[in-house]
Amino acid sequence: METSELLLGMTFFSLTIIGILGNFNLLYHYIYFYLTRYKLRPTDWVLMHLIVANILTVVCKGVPNTISFLGFKDIFNDMVCKLVFFVHRVSRGACIGSTSFLSVSQAVIISFRNYRDPDFMVRTNKCIRFSVYLNWVIHLFTSSIFFVYMRAKHGNESTTNLKSITYCYAVRHDPTSDILYAILLSGPDMVLLGVMQWASGSMVLTLYRHKQMMKYMSRTKASSRSSPESTATKTILLLVSTFVTFYTISSLCQSFVSIMYNPSWSLVNMVGMSALLFPTVCPFLLMSQDYWASSYLKRNRHFPKP
Template sequence: METSELLVGMTFLSLTVIGILGNFTLLYHYIYIYLTRCRFRSIDWVLMHLIVANILTVVCKGVPRTVSFLGFKDIFNDMGCKWFSFVHRVSRGACIGSTSFLSVFQAIIISSRNFRYSDLMVRTHKCICCSVYLNWVIHLFTSSIFFVYLRAKHGNESTTNLKDFIYCSSVRQDPTSDILYATLLSGPDMVLLGLMLWASGSMVLTLYRHKQMMEYISRTKASSRSSPESRATKTILLLVGTFVSFYTISSLCQSFLSLLYNPGWSLVNMAEMSSLLFPTVCPFLLMSQDSRASSYFKRNRHFPKPSDQEQN
């Protein structure tokens, strides 16, 4: 094995292990909060969908690549290749949808001053829940095209009209079919990305107006503290910014991969690796911004001192 292949394999292994551990840890935390109803927020339900989508993405993209770089070639038959690619594409779409709905949900909340005393939050939560489920269904439908065009490399060596994707191959189509295929897959994602950017811009504008309003209020300890809504908004904005950055890199790589007749080894690996960046970073980003997660994981580290026990 060459040095470049070894480095790529170790990178995929690291991203896969870190992503699986981080997402499963955070998923366990949110499930515990949901079952105990201990400070469970409306956005936590959407975050659970995002984490599940991250886990499916890491498993379907990182595990096969790690196994293939360890020397196990031709690990998929036709159905295995189709199913792993199908699940990865669905989970990727669910990740985009969950991030988009998080930003829309938070934008609606902070834009209403009296949401605590109205049924706006309840109605918004129901609407977001239906949208999350609908997003899964739409991507299940659009991603079914993988069952038509994808096939395993093993057993198709004599077929020359195939585009190589490491352990899978795609049937080459005419330019018109490629455009229709790309439109079908990217259409829902573009709509969700537009919603995400609109909601993020709305939240930034709301926070800016709030900051200007606070400049006219006397600076006291109570007023200088950021509200829970403001902290949640900044967390989602950070999450959206990270997602858009990694999604742009991944989309550019995927676009070049689709347009080139014979994509190179480096481009294929870069496209595969870029799809793992956000699912790996996301759980640690959420844990660093969620005070509940920090206190939950540090709870067993703090014990009362002997002097405190004697005083009690």
Template sequence: MATSELVVGVIFLSQTVIGVLGNFSLLCHYLFLYLIGDRLRSTDWIVMHLTVANILTLLCKGVPQTIAGFGSKDFLNDIGCKLVFSFHRVGRNVGVGSTSFLSVFQAIIMRLRNTRSSDFKVKIDRCICYSVYLSWLIHFFISSVNLMHMRAKFINESTIELKSFLYCYWDCHDRTRDILYAALLLAPDIIFLGFMVWASSCMVLTLYRHKQKMQQMPRNKMSAKSSPESRATKTILLLVCTFVSFYTLSSLCQLFGALLYKPSWSLVNVTAMASLLFPTVCPFLLMSRDSRVSSFCLPSFPKPSDDELN
């Protein structure tokens, strides 16, 4: 086994173990709160979907990449290749959608914080929740393409017309079809990124106006603490910025891999590492900003207000 393969295997193993443990801890805490009858916020439900998507991404990408990194290549059969790539694609895209819905929901909450119509807020809440469930169905449908074209390499089979992903292969007889499929995969990402940019811009503008308003108030009327909504907004903005950075890198790598007829070993591994960055970091970022979770899972972290997320 080459040293480079060993290093890559250790990196994938570290990302997978750390990410799965972090997301599983976060998910278990929310489930515990739900089982003891504690009222979960609307954003908590979205975060639960996000953690499930992260776990799916880490297991379906991290575990096979770790095995391949340690030297084993053809360890999956046709069914295994189809399922692993399909579920990874679903987990990744639902993670994109959940992060987008989280930012949009927070932006709407900030706009409606002075609205007394509870019925309208309930409708917005339900709309966002149904959208998350719908994103699961849509991405299951899009990922079904992997069931037709992803497969294992048969013994002594030529790889001239197969695009290698280290342990599985993509049947690439038609280059035009591959480009169309890459566009189909990127379309939801672009839409969700557009929603994130819009929601983030609205939140930043609202925070700026709030800061300007507070500066105009007499000092004795200014609160020493920021509002729960402001703290929650800053948490989600930090999450979105982290997401956009990591997933922009991941999307660019995937685009290059889809357009290249024979992607290199380095590009395939860098693409996989980039796709695991956000699922690995995301739960720890959320736990460190929510005192309900950090006091239970991360007792060494500083404890913000109980109303960290809405």
């Protein structure tokens, strides 16, 4: 085993362990409060889906790459290769959707915080929940294409029409098929990214207006502490900006691999590494910025009632 492969294997192993522990730790606390009949915020429900998607992404990208770089390259059969890439693509799409709907949910909360119609908020929350489930279904459908195009390295004698992707093969196709393939996979993601950007822009505008309004208020009446809504909004904006950054890096690397006839070894590894960045960082970002999570983890107290 070469030193570079060993270092990559240890890097994938470290990211996988950190990502799994961080996401399971946060998921445990949300499930605990849900089972003890604690009323979760609408954004917490979406966060639970995001955390589950993160866990699936870390497992499907981190574990196979770790095993491969530690010397076990040809232990995956066809079905394992198909399932790993299928589940990873579904979880990646669920991660995009959950982050998008999380920003939409928070944008609605702060935009209509003075709107006292409970039926409106109930309908909005139901719509967001339906959208989250629909997003899972759409990506389950579009990602099924991996059952056709993925092959195991073990048992495939002819590699003429196969492209090496670390521990599996991907079937090469003509340029027209590549374009249709890219549209099928990236179409829903582009729509969700557009929704995410719109919701984030709405939140930024609302926060700016609130800040301008506070400047005209008397200092004796204005609180020096940020409101819970403002704190949660800033947390979600930080989460969204982090996601967009890592997603852009991952998408660019993935695009180069898809276009190239024989992608380089380093570029293929960058795809796997970039896919692990957001799922690994996400739980710690939430725990360090979100008041509810951090207050429990740091002081071991119950969350304040909303």
